[in-house]
Amino acid sequence: MILVIAEQRDGKLNRASWEPIIAAQQTGDPVKVVVLGQGIGPVAAELATAAVTEVITVEDATLASYTADACVHALVAVIAAEQPSLVFASHTYQARDFATKLAARLDRAIVTDAVASKPHGSGLAFARPMFQAKLYADVVLQGPEPHFVSYQVGSFRVDALQKGTAPAPVRAMAVDMSGLAIRQKPEAPFREAKQAVDLTQAERIVSVGRGIKTPENIDIARQLAEAMHAELSASRPICDAGWLPFERQVGSSGQTVAPKLYLALGISGAIQHVVGMKGARTIVAINKDADAPIFEIADYGIAGDLFEIAPAMIEALKG
Amino acid sequence: MKIAVCLKQVPARDWQPRVNDSRTWVRDQDASFELNEPDAYALEEALRLKEKHGGEVIVCSAGPARVAQALREGLARGADRAIHVEDDALVEADAFVIAEALAAALREEQVDLVLTGLQSDDQGFAQVGVLLAERLGLPHATIIMEVQVQDGRLRVKRELEGGWFQWVEMPLPALITIQSGINQLRYATLKGIMAAKKKEIKRAGVPAGVGLKQQIVNLYFPEKSKQTRMISGSAADAAKELVRLLREEARVF
Secondary structure (H helix, E strand, O other): OEEEEEOEEOOEEOHHHHHHHHHHHHHOOOEEEEEEEOOOHHHHHHHOOEOOOEEEEEEOHHHOOOOHHHHHHHHHHHHHHHOOOEEEEEOOHHHHHHHHHHHHHHOOOEEEEEOEEEEEOOEEEEEEEEOOOOEEEEEEEOOOOOEEEEEOOOOOOHHHOOEOOOOOOEEEOOOOOOOOOOOOEEOOOEEOOOOOOOHHHOOEEEEEOHHHOOOOOHHHHHHHHHHOOOEEEEOHHHHHOOOOOHHHEEOOOOEOOOOOEEEEEOOOOOHHHHOOOOOOOEEEEEEOOOOOOHHHHOOEEEEOOHHHHHHHHHHHHHO | OEEEEEOOEEEOOOOOOOEOOOOOOEOOOOOOEEEOHHHHHHHHHHHHHHHHHOOEEEEEEEEOHHHHHHHHHHHHHOOOEEEEEEOHHHHHOOHHHHHHHHHHHHHOOOOOEEEEEOOOOOOOOOOHHHHHHHHHOOOEEEEEEEEEEEOOEEEEEEEOOOOEEEEEEEEOOEEEEEOOOOOOOOOOOHHHHHHHOOOOEEEEOOOOOOOOOEEEEEEEOOOOOOOOEEOOOOHHHHHHHHHHHHHHOOOOO
16 A cells, blocks of 8 residues: 655645655555645545545644644654555655655655656666756665655646545544654744745746846746746746846746746756756747757747747737 | 754766666766755855854765865865765765764764755755754754754744745754755865864764665666657747647647
8 A cells, every 4th residue: 555645734735745646546556645734624625536545634733834743753653553565745845854754763765856666576666866867766765664755746747646436535543642742843934025926836837047138138038928827937047146036946946846838938958947847748948059958858849039939929829 | 052064075067977887876987076065055054153153063974085075175164173984885875874874973973953955966865964863863954044043942944835934943952954045155265275184084984784775776867758849930930830839739728
């Protein structure tokens, strides 16, 4: 059995949690999902629409706001009760905080940032990037089960989720959280900028890179984004220069996105950028340099002048 | 305050890796090495905390002999002393082995705060810091963008996804992993480089009996998985065709 750890905040399911569920479904093994928190009935019901054996909830006041200590304590109890052979999660920032700690607490192996699994002997090998994704490694986990795997966001298309014919049963599991000294005291999450944008939820994104040349030219990209009902984002050099705020940065040091459409304007395709957007369903690259690496991963490409093509696209979109 | 910073030495970013004959690791004989970028930010943050609160900064690294160069760099930037867990086998070690090696070296130091980068530029596990915290029995927080120390407690700003942040408080001693860009890096001065030559690098051995938990069975270059449809013609024609394909074929609108 594979146990998938789903993630929620304030009763809202993290969309990335569907991906490890898909990964688990694709192995053919029975799948259970666990979600922690307080007042998470609606989240559990949403998860129960997937074709899984059951959804397990652990509700407690100590789990209302995420802390690594409470999260690990609760999951140790769930794993002891359920005895999964594999535990999957999405490689979110939260998973980076607790998943390795959980594996270490149980002294079990973990592979992070996996993008796929493949048969290896009687078990599985997990493919993950190495050296900024210049290479990939197939990793086999050693030692007793359960083995832990966190999947890179964007590794699976959410429309690959198998839905159940009827909702899966939801079961509340009681975990004794009393007597646990939670060392981290979290304050309420906040956004730095007033107009902060969550690019991970965007359906369409227009992104600009060095090829845009001047801060004034970003208007062209902004107009194209508006015409496409898309969010505007950028590669790191644009945000480092202060032409767009950091919150709009896509890439290894910014956000990881998986929209339906990602249109890269004047982006060369350095790996630090590509790891943040390669999960997009459709990638369009417009770049002067026909040899730019961005074309390696693009579905559609135009090798040309973005200052001519972007306005022409705005015109074409009106038709 | 006694602060330890864990440094990793990684191949330079522009290095083009080659795979060894057994396809289990890279051939890095031709690589030049540099300080892992997030670790450089962790070191800078440690130096700033020392300037503010006093104390000592110890840089610590687990790796082969060449790693001493990264430790010298740390000393030149202002760290007080260094610990080098030295073993050639650490080149191909996984995060569990590295964390055990660092934990063994740091346990007796009884530091107040351990800093690491959030992940390495080569393997990118994002595991060593968290594992080390668990092995040392310390509370931890990851992907930190601001650090405050007051009255024996630590208050740190965690980066969440999508532009969200969160302050988290915890008691010292603790471990935090630092995000790139948290501060402005300083570079070693000539004076710093000269002073570093007199500073101590303590050698330590790898603890026995720690086995790998991850085995690489195949290391390879990614295959191009996509057929790119290049659209030619005048800007107006190409733009029109692209919009048509996005509407009718890709159906993204």
